[in-house]
Amino acid sequence: MLANEVKEKLIAIVTKANFEDSKTERLVYSYDATPNFQSMPDAVVSPRNKAEVAEILKICNQHQVPIVPRGSGTNLCAGTCPTEGGIVLLFKQMNRILEIDEENLTVTVQPGVITLDMIHAVEARGLFYPPDPSSMKISTIGGNINENSGGLRGLKYGVTRDYVIALEVVMPNGDVIRTGGKLAKDVAGYDLTRLFVGSEGTLGVITEATLKLIPMPETKKTMLALYQDLNAAAKSVSAIIANKIIPATLEFLDQPTLKVVEEFAQIGLPTDVQAVLLIEQDGASEVVERDLTSMAEICKQEQAVSIQIAASEVEAEALRTARRAALSAIARLKPTTILEDATVPRSEIAKMVQAINEIAEKYQLEICTFGHAGDGNLHPTCATDARNHEEMERVEQAFAEIFEKAIDLGGTITGEHGVGAMKAPYLEWKLKAEGIAAMKAIKLAFDPHNIMNPGKVFAKDSKKRVVITR
Amino acid sequence: MLANEVKEKLIAIVTKANFEDSKTERLVYSYDATPNFQSMPDAVVSPRNKAEVAEILKICNQHQVPIVPRGSGTNLCAGTCPTEGGIVLLFKQMNRILEIDEENLTVTVQPGVITLDMIHAVEARGLFYPPDPSSMKISTIGGNINENSGGLRGLKYGVTRDYVIALEVVMPNGDVIRTGGKLAKDVAGYDLTRLFVGSEGTLGVITEATLKLIPMPETKKTMLALYQDLNAAAKSVSAIIANKIIPATLEFLDQPTLKVVEEFAQIGLPTDVQAVLLIEQDGASEVVERDLTSMAEICKQEQAVSIQIAASEVEAEALRTARRAALSAIARLKPTTILEDATVPRSEIAKMVQAINEIAEKYQLEICTFGHAGDGNLHPTCATDARNHEEMERVEQAFAEIFEKAIDLGGTITGEHGVGAMKAPYLEWKLKAEGIAAMKAIKLAFDPHNIMNPGKVFAKDSKKRVVITR
Incomplete structure (x- = not known):
């Protein structure tokens, strides 16, 4: 529950119309596309501009209220499940395409723009934005940037990160910073732009982005x-x-x-x-x-x-x-679908697919495998039923083995879906304690009160992946 | 001067043959390609592997001795001038191409490899490494990564950052971390790979890198x-x-x-x-x-x-x-050549070139302008004489105006040369106090004793750029 003082301050910033804390509304934002994660937020807030975002962050920082920035919630890593309560921040009022610059080949957007809407808008000018996550019909650009979304064209064209060239970000303390520019080259200090891409809302709130475009292939x-x-x-x-x-x-x-x-x-x-x-x-x-x-x-x-x-x-x-x-399609088979994105060097795909099949057999599970073979990004997907605890235990173990195998083969636990709450317990397998320590140092430096999407990326203690509720 | 205790410890790590503190040797590494910056290091150390690098960093961290990692010193931002003394770290013994992987299109190198040697090696296999800084005949890959070097092909192919996919880095505390992998997609935590690219040796020491290659254009x-x-x-x-x-x-x-x-x-x-x-x-x-x-x-x-x-x-x-x-060619004209790399959005090139010419006239200087027009990265270059203090004062003022104009036009103070000691006083013009604060927070989190290339990127107090220190 938000303290009354905090609630009043937030309403004063965004107006009553943009503050919701009814049980229904909170329920709607208690989960995302990730199965088996649910947790109620205390309120849902929809700021109208960066100044309001900055004011909200200042208050939350002062009162140590968690903030979960959320696009359309299509992520598959429980990245926008408010596992520690607090405020879900929506961008439905910050959803404009601000500019398409044909001379510099850029598009500047607010975070709430739907990915496919932006793609259509730039394609109408003969320009091309290559990242095409499968969720692009409903996902937002803000969500794509926070998750560094991939898609089917990663091998040739790269991922979201490769197209973000400038950001406006509100820092946890309310500072507004601008990174990068409409520039093909910029080495003025550390690359904060790419640090925020894929940071899963744990470092700040993105309020504007400029994306690089290329000419539409003939x-x-x-x-x-x-x-x-x-x-x-x-x-x-x-x-x-x-x-x-x-x-x-x-x-x-x-x-x-x-x-x-x-x-x-x-x-x-x-x-x-x-x-x-x-x-x-x-x-x-x-x-x-x-x-x-x-x-x-x-x-x-x-x-x-x-x-x-x-x-x-x-x-x-x-x-x-x-x-x-x-x-x-797979989701129609059974009540619960666990889709993963273990990724390996391209040369190791055959070994990885074979390992997945062996693991599926070992744990008597049905695992469909599809994915982006060109970039080694596979999606082993298990149709299961969360109510069957015994089976879920096997699913859990099977995916743990899949992650382990991917890392053995020089791969990673997540190619394009993010860590979120779901894969946080496995991150250390990939990064070792020293790598986690380096990332945590950045998190602590930017967000000392841990208000930005707490419980994501970094694990608390448990190795359990599929069960957390509040 | 290094304390005797430190000197002995360093020699114990690298052997006497790889430790130099004669005046001659120190003089050789007291400057880089940047005019008007010179400062004596206390010693020059050439580790043979990452374990030695880690030991060196631990000792320097303990005794708060500055470390300046250095490739061939071709940078133009005084990025490798040991402005606060300490140790210059050379990679002449870590200069092997470790692997060319034709299936995954990668090359793995030690930092001391000469850029062009690597380019030739991969081209012999029909593969292409696009970044081509003008200094590539003598520059090292480690230097390129630390400076995020650009070149003539940035518009179509991007810069060094776009090709670094995995790093091994020794952190200031001696921890060895590995970032990324031979992976087209990897979102396991923050993008440390790109954070280290262009960090100018201020965050850690790169001891190995895997670079993405593409097929050679027909x-x-x-x-x-x-x-x-x-x-x-x-x-x-x-x-x-x-x-x-x-x-x-x-x-x-x-x-x-x-x-x-x-x-x-x-x-x-x-x-x-x-x-x-x-x-x-x-x-x-x-x-x-x-x-x-x-x-x-x-x-x-x-x-x-x-x-x-x-x-x-x-x-x-x-x-x-x-x-x-x-x-x-320009350097032959006069004793001192000041080459800058103010960068603007492509659409603003005409305005920028015109502004440079007006500024040159205002300060009665000869400024040649050339550069990468396609990516807005211009190199206004002034042939001058550092001994002429009155003229140097005008050069100083002229370049300050050039930077100001570039930022006015939506550009940056440096497109590909880096900030170093030279442009540190101007960084705030581009990033504002809040942007600098965010970057400093990372620096402090990774390197609390400020041993890694101190005095670079972040300004101390002076707005003076062209002044010899120490």
Whole structure:
């Protein structure tokens, strides 16, 4: 519960209309897209500008009230679950595209802009914002920046971090700072811009961002390569890169995923093969044609049983949409879906997929695996039921082994979903105590009262991942 | 002077052969490529591995002895001048290329590797490391990372930061941490990798780095566009980008620079025009041809008086070499060369060049301007004489005005050279007190005794830039 004094001060800042603490409203913001995490906030506050954000932070800092900045809550790491109560900060009133600068190839936005709305707006000018998280229809840019969202085009184009060039941030003490600029080069001090990208709302509140754009690729083509052998699919990925081709998209779906997605989307995906690669190239038409031909040959050499080139953009879009729908499709199977994003060096994909299958068998679980093969970012996904405690215990153990294996292979516990509350207990496996200490030092320096999204990134004590409530 | 106890401990770590404190040796490392900064270190130490680095840092931390990590000292911001004495740390024994991984497109190096040696090694495998600072023949990768070096290909390919994906760093307390991995995606905690890139040796000592590579572009073409009007050249830059072409290189040289470079290099550069754009495109041959044709047309429309396409790679390389030689060429004019790297949004280049010319006239100085027009990164360069105190005072004032103007135009005080000791007094103009406070908080958290390259990035009190200390 907020102290009355705090509540009154917050209402004085944002007006009554933008302050909610009814049980219904609090319930709505007690969880995000992450299964099995729920915790009630004390209030939900919607500031209208950076000055209001600064005032809110000052008050919360003074009274040590937790603040959880939240976009659309599509994250999968319990990054916006208010595990320690406090205030959920919404940006529904700070959702404008402020400028599209065609000369400097930038777009400047407020954090509450929906990702796809911004993508459409810049594409209307012939410009391209490559990061395309699967949630982009509902996710916000602010959320994408805080989570450093990835997507299907990471291999060729990078992730959100690679496109954020300037930020306005309100620090926990209420200071407003501006980092970077509309600049391709800027080395004036430490790179705070990229420090805030992916910091999961634990260091400050982003109130404005300038993103880099690139010219829209001239054309794009899509193909499927079908395999009866997982290893052959993985080898094709390596062979394509070894042939010095960097496709725009290089996605992997295993048979269990194919079956579920086809049942859901019904677009004629093959379900009688062990694995599919969804491959796209974009760019100048001559290059796209040439790369597609080369890649088809490489895949055949690596024992693809069939190559299908999308006949039209409609067909290609259907394939992409089907891939993006993988999570939704699997989520229909059982009440609870645990989707992970263990990531390994590209060369280790075959080993990782095999390990996942062995672990699934060991713990008698159904794990579908799909993901961004080109960048080693896999999404082993388990359809389960949180009410079945015995099974959840096995799920828990299986994913712990998957993380361990990913790290063994030179990988990481999270490629694009973030640590949040969910993976905090595993972060030390990747970073060791010394790495955690360095990150905690920054957190403490910026946010000594730990008001910014407390309980995220850094674990408290438990190794349990799937159960926390308040 | 080092205390005897410290000296003995250091020798015990690195052996006598790798510890130097003769006056001659100390003199050699008392300055870097930055004019007018000189300060004697107490010793020069060359560790052989990370364990030795860790031991050295522990001792220096305990005894509060400054440490200045140094590559080849080619930086232009007095970043490696030991302004507060202490130890200069050399990496001449940690200079191996550890691995080129063709499957994951990475190269792993020790900090002392010469940039161009590494570039040659990866190019021999058909791979491409785009950052190409003008000093790359002698600079080290460790220095490039610490300074986040840029180069001629920043517009299309980004800078050093965009290619560093994993680091091994010894923290000031002797902890060894590893950040990132051979991973296109990794969001396990804060982005320490990019925090260390460009931190100018003030946060820790980099002992190993893994860099991302990309496939070598198939072909490359080079052309010159000549102008009798500075504005027309600047407009051409904007028009090329507005036409959705991102050339690999888009360099600007004004007439004073052209004259000096031609006198030095004698390759037939035009000296009777006001400005030249050196334009390159790389990639698939069809695309390169098409882009070159389009860009030539655009430049003509924008009043280029002549377009010259390099007939051969030899001719193209001569042009690039001439551009890279600009600093050396100008340095022949007078005893002291002050080269700056004020950077503005691309759209503001014309205004910035005009402002530089007006400021040069106001202070009666000869300022040559060249630089990376495509990314707004200009190098106004003044040939002067440090012994002429009255003129140096004017140089000081002129560059202060140039920085002020760059910031007014939405730019920064340094695009690729770093802050160091030289631009520390101006950093607050760009970042404001609040931005500096955030950066200082990180510095203090990582390095509470301020042993890592003290006196760099953060100003002490003086606004003086060109003054010899200690």
